[in-house]
Amino acid sequence: MSRYNNIVVLTGAGVSAESGINTFRAADGLWENHRVEDVATPEAFERNPQLVQRFYNERRAQLLNGIKPNPAHLALAEFERTWKGRFTLVTQNIDDLHERAGSRNLLHMHGELLKIRCRKSGRLFPCRQPVASDQACSCCGQMGNLRPHVVWFGEIPLYMEEIEQALSDCDLFISIGTSGNVYPAAGFFQVAKGAGATAVELNLEPSARGSHFDRALYGPASQLVPRFLQSLTGS
Numbered sequence: 001m002s003r004y005n006n007i008v009v010l011t012g013a014g015v016s017a018e019s020g021i022n023t024f025r026a027a028d029g030l031w032e033n034h035r036v037e038d039v040a041t042p043e044a045f046e047r048n049p050q051l052v053q054r055f056y057n058e059r060r061a062q063l064l065n066g067i068k069p070n071p072a073h074l075a076l077a078e079f080e081r082t083w084k085g086r087f088t089l090v091t092q093n094i095d096d097l098h099e100r101a102g103s104r105n106l107l108h109m110h111g112e113l114l115k116i117r118c119r120k121s122g123r124l125f126p127c128r129q130p131v132a133s134d135q136a137c138s139c140c141g142q143m144g145n146l147r148p149h150v151v152w153f154g155e156i157p158l159y160m161e162e163i164e165q166a167l168s169d170c171d172l173f174i175s176i177g178t179s180g181n182v183y184p185a186a187g188f189f190q191v192a193k194g195a196g197a198t199a200v201e202l203n204l205e206p207s208a209r210g211s212h213f214d215r216a217l218y219g220p221a222s223q224l225v226p227r228f229l230q231s232l233t234g235s
Helices: 013-017 042-047 049-063 071-082 097-101 160-169 185-194 221-233
Strands: 006-011 086-091 106-108 111-118 124-126 146-150 172-176 198-203 215-218
Touching: 006 160, 006 185, 013 071, 013 221, 042 049, 049 111, 049 146, 071 086, 071 097, 071 221, 086 160, 160 185, 172 185, 172 221, 185 198, 198 221, 215 221
Parallel strands: 006 086, 006 172, 086 106, 172 198, 198 215
Antiparallel strands: 111 124, 111 146
C-alpha cells in the first residue's frame, strides 16, 4: 500500500452491467435498439428532439426502477473512504451508482443521466422525471432548450483538464470494465504510464489495449474489484 500515493481509477460500462444496466452498444451496433446516430449526437437532437428526450426518459426510468450499486461500486467507495492518499474516480458511465455507493471524488466525463442542462445558459438541473421536448426551461423561459446532460458523439468530454492532471500525477492507474475503444478514455493508461504509473486492467475480457497494461485480471467486476482493492490494503 505504501508504494502508491496517488491512485486514479477509470470505470466503464462493465462496472454497471452487473447492476442491470445494459452496456453502451450491443454486438449489432445498436444502443437499446436505436442507432447511436439517432439518439446520441447533437445532430440527432436538432433533427428529432422528441425521440432523443424519449430515449433518455426511458434510460432514466430504468435507472430509478430497482437498479442498485453492486459490490464493485461499493468496494470502490469503501476504498476511497479508507485510503490515506489521493484518489480520483473517473467514470464513463452516466448513471449515479458510484454516488449511491458512497464515492465522493468522482468525475463524470460523459455527463450524468439524472441532470438536464439549459442549452442557452449551461445551467444544470436535477432530473428524475420525464422531460418533454417542448418543456420550458426555468432559467431562460424558452421551450426546447433543455437537453440531457450527456456528452454525445462529436462533443468534448467533461473535466478533461482535471483528469489529465490527475493522470499525470498518479502512480497507480486502474481501468475497470472498459472496452478500450473509445477515446480519449482509451488513451488514459498511456498518459499514466508516461508519468511512471503502474497500469492495471480489471475487465470481463481483454480490452483493445489489454496487452499493454502492467497487470491484467479478467472476470466479473463484482468479484475482481473487491478482491484487487483488498490486495492493495493487505486485508
